[in-house]
Amino acid sequence: MKMAIKYLVVMAAWQSTNALAQPFKAARWITVPYAEGTGKRNCPLFEKSFVTHKPIAKAVLTITALGLYEANINGKRVSDAYFTPGFTVYNKRLQYQQYEVTKLLSQKNTLKVLIGEGWYRGTFRNENSDEARNNFGNEAGLIAELNIAYKDGSHTTIATGPGWTCRKSNIQYSELYDGEMQETRNSVQSSYPAKLSDVNVNLVLQESEYVKKHETFSPVRIFRTPKGEQVADFGQNLAGWVKLTIKRKAGDTIKLGHAELLDNAGNFYAGNLRTAKAEDIYILNGEAQTLEPHFTYHGFRYIKLQGTDATKVKLQAIAIYTDLKPTGTFACSDSLINKLYQNISWSLKSNFVDIPTDCPQRSERLGWTGDAQVFAGTAMYLYDTKRFYSKWLRDLEVEQGSNGAVPNFLPRSMPNTDVDFGVAGWGDAATIMPWTLYQAYGDKALLREQYPVMKKWVDYMTSVSKEGLFLKNGYGDWYAMGASTSVVFIDQCFYAYSTRLVRDAAKVLGHAADVQQYETLYSSVVKRFREVYGKFNRKDTRTQTAYVLALAFDLLPENERAEAAKLLAENIRSNGNKQATGFLGTPYLLPVLSRFGYSTLAYTLLEQQECPSWLYPVTKGATTIWERWDAIKPDGTLQEASFNHYSYGAVGQWLYHNMAGISALEPGYRKIQIKPETGTLNWCKASLITPQGKVAVHWQKLNGKLKMTVTVPKGTTAMIYVPKDDNSGYDLVNAGAGTHEYTSKE
Template identity: 40%
Template sequence: MATGDLEAGQLLCESMVNPVGIDMLAPRFSWQLKSERRGGLQAAYRIMVADSEENLLRCTDLCWDSGKVQSDESVFCTYEGEPLTSRKRYYWRVKVWDQTEAESDWSTVAYWEMGLLQREDWKALWIEPKQEPVAEDPILSLREALQCDNPTDTSVLHPCPYLRKTFSASSAVRKARLYATAHGVYVFEINGQKAGNQELAPEFTSYDRYLQYQTYDVTDLVKNGENAIGAILADGWYAGRIGLAGNSCQYGDKLGLLFQLELEYEDRTQEIIVSDQQVKCSTGHLIYSDIFIGEKVDARLIKDGWTLPDYDDSAWDPVSAAHFDMSGLVAHYGEPVRVVETLPAVRVITTPKGETVIDFGQVIAGRVSMRVEGPAGTEITLEHSEVLDEHGNFLNNIKGRHKDQKDIYILRGGEPETFEPLFTFHGFRYVKVSGYPGVVLPERFTAAVLSSDMRYTGSFECSDARINRLQMNIMWSQKTNMLSIPMDCPQRERAGWTGDIQVFAPTSAFNMDVLAFLTRWLRNLALEQLPNGEVPNGVPYHKSFIHIDHTLMGKDSSAGWGDAVIIVPWALYEAYGDVKVLEEFYEPMVKWIDYVRRTAENEMPDNFDQMDDVQKERQKYLWNTGYHFGDWLMPSASSPQDSAIKTKEPVATSFYAYSAALLSKIADVLGKHSDAEYYSDLNRRIRKAFSEQYLQYDGTLSAHFQGAYVLALQFDLVPEEARGKVAEQLARLIEENGCRLDTGFVSVPFLLDVLCKYGKRDLAYKLLFQTECPSWLYEVERGATTIWEAWDAIKPDGTVSSMSFNHYAFGCVGDWLYREVAGLRKEQAGYKKIRIQPDVECGLSHASAKYESRYGTIVSGWSKQGRRITVTAIIPPNTTGTVILPNAMHENVKESEMPLNEALGILSYRQTNSGVSVHLGSGSYRFTYDLA
């Protein structure tokens, strides 16, 4: 008997809402239990799947009926029905029972649709328009590329190809799907209307190994009778000038297109329109478009109606068929890049130099939309930057070859016109406008924010406006750097540095649902892993990246960067409880640790021959040779290279130990217990070697830097009896530095946790609230709207550097704000068990965090007025929680004005030395008490 109090909602298939065009043969389902009663737990579920909504509702001709399954699992439940078929849409629903055997109604109906699962499903040919091959730039050294100040020679850039084909639909169309991909980036139109709202498809992947195709529902665009389909191509990441060195032709020098438009008529007959030699090509108003350099448009060359069926294309050229291996072709997985937000211009500035600059008030990744009218042939230039210089003038803060970030628009004349680039994006807050006819008015400019369109899942708020701005900056840096891949920055490199995302992954999973997004990136990482087990420093690992690594390092990976192959999947498992992500990447993890182990055992330091036998044996467990980035961008270092040289040895061995420990845990989760024992023993040997090699009796490390101490303590590299001394050394270093941090990329995520763990909580908060450089609030007080690459990107004297002003790595403190200040923690992977433990003595008067877990909304909030403490907690159904009420006496605690022993939903409670621990079921709770 169904009860209205219980329901299943928020249905997801493979972590997405109603995905279209997936290729998983056993997709997984998740839902949230909803119940108004406290303490609701799922005891059983039943899933039904059918290939029509009608059959599903009638419970006939089902593809799968799980039957009533006794299970409390409501996430990642795997489809176990009949084999799935290409192109077919499947409908599903679920009902649940709780622990009292109360039964829900069936959920609303959700669906997913399969893509093209077999090579034989593709009838289309790869085609290439008539074009000049993209000019391959000369290979420059990193130094040469970064010092290159010459304007880009745009004469070598080519117009964007236009392609079109006409077709006839013989009757009313019931269903139309467009499957498409490209070498380059593309956009499609059918009968003058854009297909879908995705941007920069097929997005940035390891094109030669992992090329995504997209599926578009274009039923509403195809009409009975004559039709036309058209596409525009641009170089994108495939052939454009990308990366730190700005090289072109990373994957090829010719653009290509593959598309298949499948029609199903009302009478169920089918027809397929494909890319073939019947497609025609030309060029148009896009004079060039480069993903980094920018875009130039001559509106006088617009081909009106070129995707309408009656357009005269008699002067267009034929295309050529091309032949490429399609084994790397996969369905798009995860949220696509879209325009996720638009921002109005805040003000128009006339700088001291007399230049006109638009301020959008926020650093973003995206592009400008401009409305204008004026004489034909008028040329307007838009240049993009993140900062003004110390005098208030426009500053191109990113240096190097092809870092122009410049768009050019030539007016058609006559009617009002709108320009917005199609195939490029920029990292900017400020836009310098040159050549605009008339007065530059802010209302004529908007900024379109581009990002992978992931669901927001977390929020943090407190009584300090500066900390709230810091949280906003973290969120903005994540939003604008998670654009197809986890980028380091949206202007200079846009590279998938493995080290950056491994330090930021836990914070990213609080802020957004990154499971599908980062899983897709990890699939590229696994494909890019070298045969010897090395994990590249960046993924995708394109030609420009490889050149930099080999010239700078002489190899492809670094400690703390390659370890992302283990750290990122573990962060995803911890956040979402997804065991499959550990299973899928277990082999690459093992290959990475094997590579590090072999390197440690076989590559010895220069002074090896001078060592005694004990020292020589120890070297097998120390990763102390070769180049590593170390604790990159350590503030006290004279240069990034200096920080690498000073810290690489302890950092490398620290991460060797850490990854071995994580792999032992992962093996245990997967039931590989002998592997778990092996990696646990390896970790023990590394820790022993580390302490013997680097730790002195008084608790000092041979690398006497904050980051080395943080990693040694966080990764348990110090014997228990010496940890207090080592923590004191860390505290002394911080205090001697004016209570300012001196940690780089790989140690800063753990800095505040280590201080709290070892009784230095007051010092942790001094660092959080510090406003002198280097600190998080130093950036905030200097007007930062994102997280900077370097702590002193703007010097204390006001000098503005040529660093990136949008790097999320140091925003990893966000994870700590959620967990420590607001107190929202997990006791079991995926938040099946939750811990609410706020820090009411942190110096704030209130703080709260909200997180949308796979099970539902979790809230941890607290406020302090005098000695009165209020703690609010929301525990979603099908989970349990423990709330720690600091410095409370149980007899003085009330929940919603009820004593603890009378409150509904309280499973148990106990007095501890630090307060009261309350174990409770799902529901919304409000605890009040006076400090003991």
């Protein structure tokens, strides 16, 4: 029976023949023909040999899989992409890829494709279980079509189906959480005709950039711990794996365990991995070998090596992440803040492995919606995330419940089930992220695409509200240190904010009736907030996060905002000039202080080095952002937490927007504002590649004056605020494209 496939065809720019216009015209899905175990499974290898007799003009491989695939032709990889076809809601959206492979072909050819478990059928957490398996199916699958155009104008197609074989590979198992085991000794495995399979799936062409290898690190030291463990320290916490070059006896077994930290006694610490084993195992063949995994990755800085002397082998840590284009640069006169910025960047890299994850090390690695939305504004300064987030938001769209609820993480790996419950701050990714993308890139098409999702989320909150109050009791201000903020207070804040964003999106898109509808709803939601929560007359509403959210979302009457900002400042000072905010309050803390005239206090918080603070982890040697402010306590005690978690890195947006002073006055930076807050620093230098071109700012204090150089891209204008000598205000200059230099005045 011919497979049933629905196609969503997105043409690649280089496609030039009708043969490539629609994929898999001739191909059939194939799967493993032999019985597989119920536990960890061998990675199957599919093969097809073929001959070409004429000069080739172009050859393109179109391919996807149920699981992860790695394809090679004549022993060479067809691409430098990893973890294809990527992580999506497979039962609703499966990506396929296309590669030009002309140079890989010869007269006699063999196409081989390895299939790993991946997110499709490997062990991976879903909403019901931390160790779920076969989330989307229990059979590996492959479909591929190699279209060859000859120079004489003829074509031929090599497609999966009859004539393909399948056998076991030397990869005994490969799991995202537990790692990979390879038996590298030569052993001939029996091949069998691949089994044909019927698969019904929506196919979409690759939507985001590929996951690729990036930076490499050699050990900065190799040592024995007090327990006698042999450990290599690569000096940087990252997501990726270790490449091992070694020659030992055939049959020797090498084990590499992975961890982010040493404990306070100096021993290898894997206590925060939950159920993940994070161990790669190699059985050697007696020859000189270079070994690395195919279908797993780890979050680590340290490895524990067993089976050989670490000083007699070559170890190389390789960072892997989605191949995004860098857009931002930042540096200032404070080395600790510069290190904080680097840590933010590394936590982004480590958690942008095809989807925006919370952490790369433990048995989680999920696309938590709350984490994603609080960090999105910062991410858009550092990298071009438009395609990356757009892909993930399309999965949010298909995961959204029939009642409009948005899941707490996605993909949920729960096919054929409906979401019926959503919580504030997490579900609001449905409104906040499309709006943030629109502000950064000015693309109405994406906003239009996500607008129905935005509406459905707000309509869901309205449908479950009682007397105008959204009361879902979600996660609240996750991991805040200090007094807890009322969860229902937070609920109402985000209910109002999301409603406002839908109204604003409706204005942009020209939906007049919706503008009126959601303006009326917004006024009602804000009115109920003021009636029930606006007096801050409860202990759990007299918190930093409560004041911050009310001010950030404009929920108070204008004549009451200055007083609330004053109460926020007093709260911070009485707390020893330390923040007491968690995941939801932290992104807005410094922006609110700056907005209401407390820039000096914002700098005080940023430069604080005692716990909790942004610089406290830096003083503890952190190379990434921690999940908890006190993940390592002042006495050196480790908490069971992620040490590579970008959420608190949301402060990066303030570094660009306020410290450097770069912000968009119109979506897509069609009009730009430069308004730096110089604080205690001597200089700051930053740049941003916008849709209009490169914006750059360099300010420095010299001999009592502030000198500022600003670059404005073509086709835009900028409102440039030059700080006065006495910090009493700014002098405003309107500027066009070009590079401009300014000096402060009295």
